[in-house]
Ligand SMILES: [Fe+2]
C-alpha cells in the first residue's frame with residue numbers, strides 16, 4: 001500500500017525537480033510495500049540503494065541550480081541534504097549488514113523527511129528559482 005500519493009501540492013514548479021521528487025516518492029512507496037510484505041532483505045537493500053542513488057542525483061541537481069543562481073540559503077539547504085543522505089546511508093548500511101527492518105518507523109521517517117523537506121525547503125527554492133526564470 002502506498003504511504004504517500006503524489007499530488008499537485010508537491011509541485012515546486014520546476015520541471016526537473018518535480019520529476020525527480022515524483023520518482024523519489026515512487027521508490028519510497030515501493031520500499032514501504034516491500035516492508036509490509038516482509039520481503040527479503042536483498043530486495044529491501046536494492047530498493048534502499050536505488051533510493052539512495054536517486055536522492056544523491058536529485059540533491060546534486062538542486063545544489064547545481066542553487067549555485068548557478070546564487071541562492072541565499074544555499075548553506076542551510078546543503079546541510080539538510082547532508083543530514084538526509086546520511087540518514088539514508090545508515091539505513092542502507094543497517095539492512096545490508098543483516099538488520100531486520102521489522103521496525104517500520106525507520107521507513108516512515110524516510111518518507112516524512114522527504115515530505116518535510118519538499119514542503120518547506122524545496123518550495124522556498126522553487127519560488128526563488130521561478131523568480132529567476134527557472135521553471
Ligand atoms: Fe532540497
Ligand SMILES: [Fe+2]
Pocket residue numbers: 017021058062118122
Ligand atoms: Fe528536493
